[in-house]
Amino acid sequence: MRMPATLIAPATALALAAPAYAKVIPVPAGQNAQGRLQEALILAAPGDVVELGEGRFVLTDGLSLDIKGVTVRGAGMEATVLDFSGQKGAGEGLLVTSDEVTLRDFAVENTKGDGIKSKGADNIVYYRVRVTWTGGPKETNGAYGIYPVSSTGVLVDGCKVSGASDAGIYVGQSKAITVRYNYVEQSVAGIEIENSRDALVAHNFVTRNTGGILVFDLPNLPVMGGGNTLIASNMVVGNDTPNFAPKGNIVAGVPRGTGVMVMANEGIEIAGNTLVDNPTAHIIVVAYPKAFTDKSYNPYPRDVRIIVNLFLGGGDDPQLPGGKQLAQAFGGALPPLVWDGLGEAPRFPAPNGEVLKALNLGLASQGANPATAKPTLMAIKGSAPDLFTVAQGQASAGPPQPGAPAALDARARP
Amino acid sequence: MRLLLAALLLAGAAVATAETAPQAQVQVSDSAVTAENFPARLSDYGFFADGARQVPAKGVTPYRLQTPLWSDGAEKLRFVYLPAGTKAKAQGDGLLDLPVGAALIKTFKLEGRLIETRVLLHRAEGWVALPYQWNREQTEARLALAGARLELKTPQGQAISYAIPNKNQCKECHQQKDAVVPIGPKARNLSAAWLASFHKAGKLDAVPLVTSRVPLWEDRAKLAAAPVARGWLDSNCAHCHNPAGSASNSGLDLRWEQSDPIALGINKRPVAAGRGSGGLEFDVLPGHPDKSIMLYRMGSLEGGISMPEVGRSSIDPDGMAAVTKWIGEMKR
Numbered sequence: 001m002r003m004p005a006t007l008i009a010p011a012t013a014l015a016l017a018a019p020a021y022a023k024v025i026p027v028p029a030g031q032n033a034q035g036r037l038q039e040a041l042i043l044a045a046p047g048d049v050v051e052l053g054e055g056r057f058v059l060t061d062g063l064s065l066d067i068k069g070v071t072v073r074g075a076g077m078e079a080t081v082l083d084f085s086g087q088k089g090a091g092e093g094l095l096v097t098s099d100e101v102t103l104r105d106f107a108v109e110n111t112k113g114d115g116i117k118s119k120g121a122d123n124i125v126y127y128r129v130r131v132t133w134t135g136g137p138k139e140t141n142g143a144y145g146i147y148p149v150s151s152t153g154v155l156v157d158g159c160k161v162s163g164a165s166d167a168g169i170y171v172g173q174s175k176a177i178t179v180r181y182n183y184v185e186q187s188v189a190g191i192e193i194e195n196s197r198d199a200l201v202a203h204n205f206v207t208r209n210t211g212g213i214l215v216f217d218l219p220n221l222p223v224m225g226g227g228n229t230l231i232a233s234n235m236v237v238g239n240d241t242p243n244f245a246p247k248g249n250i251v252a253g254v255p256r257g258t259g260v261m262v263m264a265n266e267g268i269e270i271a272g273n274t275l276v277d278n279p280t281a282h283i284i285v286v287a288y289p290k291a292f293t294d295k296s297y298n299p300y301p302r303d304v305r306i307i308v309n310l311f312l313g314g315g316d317d318p319q320l321p322g323g324k325q326l327a328q329a330f331g332g333a334l335p336p337l338v339w340d341g342l343g344e345a346p347r348f349p350a351p352n353g354e355v356l357k358a359l360n361l362g363l364a365s366q367g368a369n370p371a372t373a374k375p376t377l378m379a380i381k382g383s384a385p386d387l388f389t390v391a392q393g394q395a396s397a398g399p400p401q402p403g404a405p406a407a408l409d410a411r412a413r414p
Numbered sequence: 415m416r417l418l419l420a421a422l423l424l425a426g427a428a429v430a431t432a433e434t435a436p437q438a439q440v441q442v443s444d445s446a447v448t449a450e451n452f453p454a455r456l457s458d459y460g461f462f463a464d465g466a467r468q469v470p471a472k473g474v475t476p477y478r479l480q481t482p483l484w485s486d487g488a489e490k491l492r493f494v495y496l497p498a499g500t501k502a503k504a505q506g507d508g509l510l511d512l513p514v515g516a517a518l519i520k521t522f523k524l525e526g527r528l529i530e531t532r533v534l535l536h537r538a539e540g541w542v543a544l545p546y547q548w549n550r551e552q553t554e555a556r557l558a559l560a561g562a563r564l565e566l567k568t569p570q571g572q573a574i575s576y577a578i579p580n581k582n583q584c585k586e587c588h589q590q591k592d593a594v595v596p597i598g599p600k601a602r603n604l605s606a607a608w609l610a611s612f613h614k615a616g617k618l619d620a621v622p623l624v625t626s627r628v629p630l631w632e633d634r635a636k637l638a639a640a641p642v643a644r645g646w647l648d649s650n651c652a653h654c655h656n657p658a659g660s661a662s663n664s665g666l667d668l669r670w671e672q673s674d675p676i677a678l679g680i681n682k683r684p685v686a687a688g689r690g691s692g693g694l695e696f697d698v699l700p701g702h703p704d705k706s707i708m709l710y711r712m713g714s715l716e717g718g719i720s721m722p723e724v725g726r727s728s729i730d731p732d733g734m735a736a737v738t739k740w741i742g743e744m745k746r
Contacts, residue, residue: 038560042581060563062717062724064582088563088575090583091723097582097589097660113688113718119663142718143688149663166688173663220676221665221685222657248684248691248707290683293676 022047029055029080034063041065041072052106054079062090062111068098071411074106077130077160084111092117092147093131096124102411103129110134115145115161123153123404125411133163137186139244144170145187150223152176155408160184165244166251167192168209171199173223178404179204188245189214189254190236195221199229200403210243211251211258212236212278217265218250218288219297227266227302228399236260237276253289255280255319264288264299264343267399271307279317281334281359282309287342287366299366300343306356306380307349311336321370326359330377334359337380340373342366350382440471444497447517447535456531456546456555461495461519466528466552468521473498475612479603480628481645484730486576487569489523494599496617504609504622507602509595512536518596524566530578531555534588534596541594543584574727583724590658597653602670603628603645628670634736643740644670646733650722666697679708680744690719701746703738712737 025048027033027040037057040050046069054075059082065072072094074080084093093111096103096118107130108115115131118124131145145161148154149172156179161168168184169191171177177199183206184190190206192214193199199215206212213236217226236259245252254261257280262268264287275282283306288299315334318327327334335357339346342363348356362374440463446453453459463469470476474495482490495517496502503511512518518534528548535542546555547562561580567573579586588594601609601622612618628645629637648670654661655668664685667677676682679697684690684707692710699705711721712734720726 035560035562038580038582042559061561061577062583064580064586066582066585087717089577089717089720089724089727091718095582095586097585111718112716113690113723119660139689141689143686143690147686149686166686170686172686218683218685220682222662246687246689246691247693248695249687250683250685 022049024049024051026051026053028053029057033057034060038063041067041070044070046070049073052080052082055081057082058086059084059093060086060088062087062092062095064095064097065101066097069100070098071102071104072106073102073104076105077107077128080106082106082108084109087112092142095119096121099123101125102127104411105129107132111142113142114147115142115164117144117147117149118151118154119148120150121148122151123408124148124151124155125408126156126159127412128158130160131164131168132161133165135163137163137165137188137241137244139165139246141165143167143249145184146170147172148177149173153405153408154178155180155404155412157181157412162186164188165246166249167214168206170194171196173221175199176400176404177402178202178408184209186241188241188243188251190239192216192251193226193229194218195223195226197226197228198400198402200232201229201234202232203234205235205237207235207237207239208241209239210241210245210256211254211261212239212275213260214251214254214258214263215261215265215268216250216263217298219292219294219299224294224297225266226264227268228402229265229268230402231260231268231270231273233272235274235276236278236282237274239278255284257281257314257317257319258284259314260284261286262301262304264297264301265304266298266302268301268303269305269307270309271305272309274310275312275314275336277313279314280319280323281338282311282314282336283346284338285343285346286340287363289340289367289370291367301346302344304344304346305349306337306346309336320361321373322375326375330359335377339378345378346380348380348382352382354382356380356382442471442473442495442497442517444515447495447497448515448537450537452542452544452557452559454557456533459517459533461493461517461533465555468528474519475615475617477599477604477608477612479598479649480605481603481631481642481649482598483649484726484733485522486524486566486574486726486728487730488529491521491523492598493519495519501616502612502618504601504618504620506622507624507626508600510599510601510604510618510622512596512599514538518599520598524568524576528552528555529564529566529576530558532579532584534594541588541596543588543594544581545578545584547578568728572728576727577724579724586660586724587653587722589660590656598649602626603649605630626670631732634732639736639739639743643736646736650730650733654722679706688718690721692719698741698744700744701742703741706741709734709737709741 049071052074092114099122102125104127133141143166145164154177164187167189168187175197190209259275259278259282261284337358497515500513521531547558548555562578566576634642647668652669714720
């Protein structure tokens with residue numbers, strides 16, 4: 001045993017010396033992927049690229065990265081696969097806890113918990129990353145596919161998530177966020193923005209989820225007061241997967257067939273989306289429905305604007321109390337918007353004379369049992385002067401333009 | 415440095431061949447503790463006069479915690495090293511303030527042998543946490559930056575895949591905001607007698623005033639359920655579940671000093687628990703241990719469900735019992 005010790009010691013010391021320049025650290029697939037990849041992630045220096053080879057990395061534990069400015073790059077979201085099917089521990093596949101990290105061009109499959117989590121990791125870029133639970137939608141799948149939390153500056157671009165038992169792409173307790181050009185399917189929530197501000201969710205394709213895009217604000221969390229978020233130009237199509245979230249989670253209450261859902265929050269604009277065949281409702285706007293004691297929390301939706309969206313089909317099989325009868329009463333399908341009647345009524349900045357039809361559930365108060373709803377049809381009249389207040393970003397004294405810092409764009413290119 | 419290394423190797427060889435342990439003159443290498451690199455071997459630090467028997471070197475003081483973190487039933491040997499001429503500072507009932515150059519050393523023993531030794535080194539740029547894995551011969555422990563998995567048996571005879579944490583996982587628990595900090599040696603989790611003796615030995619500037627001490631774990635049968643459970647939660651969960659820890663976004667705060675029921679999980683709904691909720695609605699439902707997510711997760715071994723997320727591969731029966739009793743006795 002002594003011989004190798006003396007031989008190894010100098011070699012290891014060399015490897016541990018910090019380099020003065022950024023370098024590429026190649027990590028091929030193959031034997032002992034866990035140890036080799038984790039060691040590369042620990043020994044990388046700021047600016048380095050950890051380059052994952054083509055093929056399948058068979059992993060037994062969670063991986064983590066805690067070095068600022070590192071890029072983890074694979075050979076493509078189909079070519080490089082981190083396979084966690086045999087994972088024994090940790091709450092996620094890959095955990096990032098450092099700033100300015102770029103994750104790109106690889107896939108994560110079958111993690112026991114979340115796919116990729118980044119916490120307190122400012123200015124992170126997820127680019128063309130795939131997270132898949134290969135067995136389809138199952139309650140035993142991990143909760144979140146792509147899970148940035150407690151961060152400022154988040155860009156999720158060109159990613160693909162399938163099978164998350166909570167949200168495919170979940171951004172929590174963060175600000176300055178862009179989620180764009182992603183494809184999310186067969187998850188309970190396609191994309192969820194929670195307790196966050198200044199988010200731009202644009203040009204995504206969300207289909208076959210329970211609910212397409214959720215914007216929630218919840219009590220009893222270190223960061224509350226979500227809002228100033230723009231949901232624009234998304235394709236929200238056929239979100240009809242039965243809810244398979246484990247009970248206890250807030251998304252377990254999302255009706256199957258929801259297009260876009262806003263819960264609490266302030267200043268949400270839903271603009272220019274194409275919403276097709278979402279069988280409960282294309283857009284749902286509600287107050288937080290549970291009891292709470294947190295005095296600093298506002299459970300009501302405020303200043304929700306719904307602007308020039310295209311609604312096709314949908315509302316024909318609503319998963320709401322008495323939904324079937326309601327749909328029948330309204331000629332076979334509910335109108336595109338369902339509002340619980342609590343907080344401020346959603347607004348419809350559109351030319352005068354245009355009307356957005358909505359179902360007002362008429363709940364008496366926050367926390368009221370949905371079975372006590374007194375639904376009525378309402379028509380929200382177009383109010384042109386408000387058109388595109390956030391979308392145009394012209395308000396000089398108003399809230400900041402939603403979205404991630406422009407500097408992150410450079411890290412999200414082919 | 416080379417000479418010192420050679421001396422240590424010789425000392426090690428002596429241990430391997432002779433039963434005597436005449437290494438009282440072994441000195442801790444202050445440069446190994448404070449250097450910028452990661453020493454490849456535990457013996458590079460010189461923390462032990464006799465590593466195999468865990469006999470500490472000069473300046474290295476053993477200690478224990480009132481209620482420790484449970485790690486698959488492993489026996490844990492804890493030591494604190496202070497460089498000559500330095501002192502720790504008392505900070506009320508909180509963490510002892512250990513000077514740069516200090517180190518905390520924790521060795522894990524299972525199946526009657528040394529498995530790993532984790533060191534926390536207080537360097538100029540902050541604390542650094544490193545894991546070292548012992549060899550079969552028990553003559554040396556080597557740096558295991560990427561961690562390791564070992565097939566072992568718990569003291570109860572259960573076969574487990576024991577995990578040595580990787581360097582980042584060390585930090586997952588030891589990080590508070592942007593800094594790595596020690597977890598264990600808080601005055602409230604150290605005995606009055608040990609604190610007094612540490613002070614008397616000139617290694618602590620004052621005996622800290624502790625208003626509410628975490629109970630001694632072995633005394634739990636004689637004590638009320640709440641302080642026993644809260645002590646266990648403080649040592650086993652609160653390093654992540656506090657407003658500056660890795661699990662801050664959960665809003666759950668299980669520190670000893672926390673008194674807000676919601677922060678402690680009582681009637682608190684989960685946030686990002688996923689399947690960790692187990693289909694249950696509240697972290698802690700008073701009077702209903704079987705309907706409390708906290709116990710569901712403590713009682714699971716599955717990734718994505720089990721809590722703590724790292725550091726255990728089996729279930730802590732005594733911890734479960736303590737928390738079950740606490741929740742069970744709460745008024746419904």
